Amino acid sequence: MTLKLTFIGLGVMGYPMAGHLAKAGHQVTVYNRSTAKAEKWSTEFKGQFALTPALAAQDADIVFCCVGNDDDVRSVTIGDEGVVNTMKAGSILVDHTTASAELALELDTACRNAGLSFIDAPVSGGQQGAENGKLTIMCGGEESTFHIAQPIMSTYAQAVNLMGQAGAGQLTKMVNQICIAGLVQGLSEGLYFAEKAGLDQNKVIDVISKGAAGSWQMLNRHKTMIEDQYNHGFAVDWMRKDLDICLSQGRKIGAKLPITAIIDQFYAEVQAMGGARWDTSSLLKRLKATD
Amino acid sequence: MTLKLTFIGLGVMGYPMAGHLAKAGHQVTVYNRSTAKAEKWSTEFKGQFALTPALAAQDADIVFCCVGNDDDVRSVTIGDEGVVNTMKAGSILVDHTTASAELALELDTACRNAGLSFIDAPVSGGQQGAENGKLTIMCGGEESTFHIAQPIMSTYAQAVNLMGQAGAGQLTKMVNQICIAGLVQGLSEGLYFAEKAGLDQNKVIDVISKGAAGSWQMLNRHKTMIEDQYNHGFAVDWMRKDLDICLSQGRKIGAKLPITAIIDQFYAEVQAMGGARWDTSSLLKRLKATD
Amino acid sequence: MTLKLTFIGLGVMGYPMAGHLAKAGHQVTVYNRSTAKAEKWSTEFKGQFALTPALAAQDADIVFCCVGNDDDVRSVTIGDEGVVNTMKAGSILVDHTTASAELALELDTACRNAGLSFIDAPVSGGQQGAENGKLTIMCGGEESTFHIAQPIMSTYAQAVNLMGQAGAGQLTKMVNQICIAGLVQGLSEGLYFAEKAGLDQNKVIDVISKGAAGSWQMLNRHKTMIEDQYNHGFAVDWMRKDLDICLSQGRKIGAKLPITAIIDQFYAEVQAMGGARWDTSSLLKRLKATD
Amino acid sequence: MTLKLTFIGLGVMGYPMAGHLAKAGHQVTVYNRSTAKAEKWSTEFKGQFALTPALAAQDADIVFCCVGNDDDVRSVTIGDEGVVNTMKAGSILVDHTTASAELALELDTACRNAGLSFIDAPVSGGQQGAENGKLTIMCGGEESTFHIAQPIMSTYAQAVNLMGQAGAGQLTKMVNQICIAGLVQGLSEGLYFAEKAGLDQNKVIDVISKGAAGSWQMLNRHKTMIEDQYNHGFAVDWMRKDLDICLSQGRKIGAKLPITAIIDQFYAEVQAMGGARWDTSSLLKRLKATD
CATH class of the missing domain: 3.40.50.720 (NAD(P)-binding Rossmann-like Domain)
Structure with missing residues (x-):
């Protein structure tokens, strides 16, 4: 039709x-x-x-x-x-x-x-x-x-x-973004630690990505993260727009989002570094910024 | 042989x-x-x-x-x-x-x-x-x-x-635990938000688990988390022991682990709630503790 | 006139x-x-x-x-x-x-x-x-x-x-509230630690309040905090309203406020505990909530 | 005698x-x-x-x-x-x-x-x-x-x-350091926000330092913080040594110190920036590092 x-x-x-x-x-x-x-x-x-x-x-x-x-x-x-x-x-x-x-x-x-x-x-x-x-x-x-x-x-x-x-679609999308924020920061701290520890980061991901630490982000973003490449993917500016919506909604329905809130601020640091268009996985770059 | x-x-x-x-x-x-x-x-x-x-x-x-x-x-x-x-x-x-x-x-x-x-x-x-x-x-x-x-x-x-x-095995395991901490907190905030928003949590996970928010923890822990069941899995006491090792090592090699550090403290709250033997996914229960 | x-x-x-x-x-x-x-x-x-x-x-x-x-x-x-x-x-x-x-x-x-x-x-x-x-x-x-x-x-x-x-009055008030958030959480963790450590909290405050840890909040709120009394002072609901303004403004001017953002979420936990009208110093009560 | x-x-x-x-x-x-x-x-x-x-x-x-x-x-x-x-x-x-x-x-x-x-x-x-x-x-x-x-x-x-x-002296000193960590971060976020907002930071401190946001650190450190001077005072290396003691003790006595833990990691960023000998108030410099 x-x-x-x-x-x-x-x-x-x-x-x-x-x-x-x-x-x-x-x-x-x-x-x-x-x-x-x-x-x-x-x-x-x-x-x-x-x-x-x-x-x-x-x-x-x-x-x-x-x-x-x-x-x-x-x-x-x-x-x-x-x-x-x-x-x-x-x-x-x-x-x-x-x-x-x-x-x-x-x-x-x-x-x-x-x-x-x-x-x-x-x-x-x-x-x-x-x-x-x-x-x-x-x-x-x-x-x-x-x-x-x-x-x-x-x-x-x-x-x-x-x-x-009505609204349930938006609320589901918010859950998605909330899950991503914590996940990507954890992954960033893991990869950062691996580098500082002198490990072969690719080999580490090979080993741990199938287990309890595994995630879509680990599988699909570790290579670019290790290569310090962020000119792709879902832009930090959009993520902050979405997290703003999540945090406002959380405020309205009494849902506490402590780590989402602070990671949103970490993304503000990425923006300040010039990363408005970088992929959300650039939280790793933020960790390295003060090194 | x-x-x-x-x-x-x-x-x-x-x-x-x-x-x-x-x-x-x-x-x-x-x-x-x-x-x-x-x-x-x-x-x-x-x-x-x-x-x-x-x-x-x-x-x-x-x-x-x-x-x-x-x-x-x-x-x-x-x-x-x-x-x-x-x-x-x-x-x-x-x-x-x-x-x-x-x-x-x-x-x-x-x-x-x-x-x-x-x-x-x-x-x-x-x-x-x-x-x-x-x-x-x-x-x-x-x-x-x-x-x-x-x-x-x-x-x-x-x-x-x-x-x-020597030591590289332990360091790799640390990366694994660091990745898990942030990931599980993100997942917990997501599921908590979903419940507060009145969504069908299982349906939400069905939809988002294949995409960018997906993870082993989401796939393997969401059911028990939604059911508020934590008498299984990897105990919070062990996780805190491991995170203590990660944070000490981070201190030694100059690797900053801001979110790992604060989630370790959230696990201390889980312990105080009586959750020493609960699975690490009990970070969700902590979010609900003050409701 | x-x-x-x-x-x-x-x-x-x-x-x-x-x-x-x-x-x-x-x-x-x-x-x-x-x-x-x-x-x-x-x-x-x-x-x-x-x-x-x-x-x-x-x-x-x-x-x-x-x-x-x-x-x-x-x-x-x-x-x-x-x-x-x-x-x-x-x-x-x-x-x-x-x-x-x-x-x-x-x-x-x-x-x-x-x-x-x-x-x-x-x-x-x-x-x-x-x-x-x-x-x-x-x-x-x-x-x-x-x-x-x-x-x-x-x-x-x-x-x-x-x-x-125009606006400078509001911006100054925001600085005031931002300073208070971190300060009160620090004070709460200090008093909480003192209690857990079995110290005489009043004596501790007597000794440290004149030095580098001293503050208006320490001087004027420690007694009620130690007595677990929060039915007075500046209400958590108002503080959250103010912090919402601060965080929105921070978003606008590119000022990162990581700890302010997460403490705002801790105040959400206080609200969930029934503390909407409690004094801002009730962050201490939140720390005890999971004990 | x-x-x-x-x-x-x-x-x-x-x-x-x-x-x-x-x-x-x-x-x-x-x-x-x-x-x-x-x-x-x-x-x-x-x-x-x-x-x-x-x-x-x-x-x-x-x-x-x-x-x-x-x-x-x-x-x-x-x-x-x-x-x-x-x-x-x-x-x-x-x-x-x-x-x-x-x-x-x-x-x-x-x-x-x-x-x-x-x-x-x-x-x-x-x-x-x-x-x-x-x-x-x-x-x-x-x-x-x-x-x-x-x-x-x-x-x-x-x-x-x-x-x-025996031990009570050390425990009291820990309370002191715990109170300082949150306080200095709050003060840093406040001064940082003031600068970003285009306010006269000295005038702001004049006005708010007598009230509920006031503290020894605000009174004694705001001038050097505004001037970006940190070659004085209590060194970040020492603070991290002390916070390590606090966090270990907290672990032992079941005292949760979420913000102390994350600020300790912020101090790790200051160290990475070359600030091992800077005053603890250099948390402000960390906030500016990504600008």
Whole structure:
């Protein structure tokens, strides 16, 4: 079945995601803040582009959005030229931005009031996952809505999961980021210690990565960490944005996050070192900074 | 080839390890502080037991040792009734205790002076790994010695690795424990947050465990953590002993371990809660303690 | 000189502060969210009360405000019934609320646009300081405005300081709270250790309080800490509100606050223990919680 | 009354302390590892020097000791040429070294066995306090012994306090160092934030130092901290030695010291930056290191 789809936000994630939708045969209209990129996309994928989110969303069955932060989402959805103003009755808004659970509830209400449905749907898997169509998507919303949107999202995902009501997608993504923060700092201290101790770091990882210390990060990041290479992966600036959301939410629900909080500050040190765009594994570089 | 082997220390690890040696057809003599257990072992595995380490080690080709801490090792090796006093020229001492790198160097020297060879060989894989013969062993010592001892250790190990000179086994084990501390705290904060946020914790783990937040601990410990079950696994008391070794070594080699240091203190809180024997994943229980 | 003054917010701080103004002979009109308290105040201090901030601020030479948080301030100043709507040209708005520096800049602009002057003026010294008229006030704003408002604020302050342009008062208050967080945790760990070590805690404080470990908190809080009494002083809920402001500001200006961030999380544990209204020194009680 | 006194260890503390004893008219014999310094001292203060601790201690009424660490103390007291071998029956050994409580108990027992009395007596007040005779001394031991030694120690102290049985002096000193660690980090984060916020740091300290954030460190260290001057005061190397003692003791008595533990690691970063001899207030410099 061919649907009319709209995609708002053509960053490193959104650009290929919207591309997958077009390649799957859907009729896709995109919007991007800088029109040049929207034009480039429409040429590459034979789709349409519009000059405002509201214009892009007219007649769409599903509107997808993947922008920077809460305020960016508000602007393109419930802002003056936002998609909610023009979406047709019964259509669905899917937000792929990693944002607050509060925003998800706010958009859910706005959509209900406008006769629309909403799903918060943050992703993990990074730029590579977006390009390969292998993202993992964590959704919050009504089951009936999810069942409509799920097959479409599968175009760019290896797993699309309904986690609960509106906001549950964002909350699940927060759990993911919280787990990563402590894990990467532990891994960094381990590799740092190994180097100081004069061990062959690669050999050490070979030996311990299958056991109780093993992790995705150890397996996928140790080589670049040992080589002091961080110009790749998930940027520290984004991680800090996400951790800010986690810590604010923790404050709201009474969840204490002591180590997450201090590692967020360690990432501030990485930013100060010039590492705003480095991969999150650059916590190791911070440990070496004072050597 | 049948060897004459000695095993010192029949704790939850040593008991089955020595058993594997006997079952492989070697002639094994054991020593244990409480003789009752040594007697039980000798009945079960048709081996010998001796009343002192020195007596147990006479004529042995290789002497294995797996006891509590540095001082325990000193006592059974270079102490008055220690094995070094009676081991025959050219034989090998293998220490499976997780201990300091300093001790490894001390024993290496003592062995050299006595015409013996030494390997420090701490293990990972826990009680289950010892029972199933699936331990991972991290060795420090001479290559020629390693090549003799390696096949014998393979009786109870899935991997036996030479990491470098004497002490390198202990240092590798330290890296392992350092990586675990941060990882488990991150996982605990994540699961705690998930519960507070009203998410289905098992579903969350299903979704995120394959991605960037994934780890052995997440896969193998989330169920018991969610069920608040900690009467299993690697005990907090042992973890604190190991982290003490890591932090002392860090002090010596100038390796900063900020998060390892504070998590060691969190484990002190777990001990104070009565969790001395709980699994290391009980950091989650600590987070809930003040709720 | 008798002035027409308005005071918005009659909490434990504002109530006595407004009282000092009335006792100094000024003509004071108050506003409070719950009118009962405003009425009580007007009876006690022979002043007026009004039913909205806007009504209270008519004809005032200076309007003071001391409410809960940023949003509360916005509501009573630039909200629909806020004071800025009715303040006469050339009059001054003084905000005693501990709030964000961003809010101070926002109000400064709003006042300029309305032909008014603004001073952010958070206080320290607590309820007792407010009652005794011994507060310390940290101001941000224009010097000429400060010179008019300073003598009036002196009615309830022992020190009124101009720290810089708008926002500088709030920023100074943040420095104060940041210094306190680390200090109180250090003091708590010290007293806790002393108890565990079996020392006479009072005697220890007698000896060390004059030296390099000495502090206002040690001098003024050790007795209640030792007695496990926390129903007094500066509430943990307020401290967390303030630390949230500090951490947000730190994020904005690139100031890393690792220990402030983690102690803020320790305060979350105190809240979870039921300590929302306890004094900030209750970090000691948190250390004991797991014993 | 003129006594025969012995002083072991002529470092920056011991040299002037022994000098005060001589100037008070006592007959003082000193020992120092490097004899040149002992000779210099004996010339300056018209005393004697000896070539071993044992020789120095013969006939002494009280033997004072102020050396580096536990092992140094053991060497000069119960070592082969230690003072305990030659001290006369009924004489007193006073240890001014900041050392472990365990050592204090060990020496107390050794002294009792030799018919001697022991007092552990660590000091605070720094080099300046030693030179001006204004130290604060925290003692552990028997009251009767204390009453004999107290007036002699007053020669170089403004306060000499008996805190309890043997070890209580050391434990009190630990409380002092624990309180300082958190306090100095809080102060550092505060001053750092102030600078980043563009405030006049000196003016800020003027305003907040009398209130709830005030401390000896704020009063006495803010100027040098603001000027980035750390070549003075209490060296980071010594602080780490002391914190190591605190953390080991905490481990023994079950006292959790989370922030002390992590700040000890921050001091490791200062050492790595080349700050081994910098004042403890150099935690501020660490915060700036990644800027």
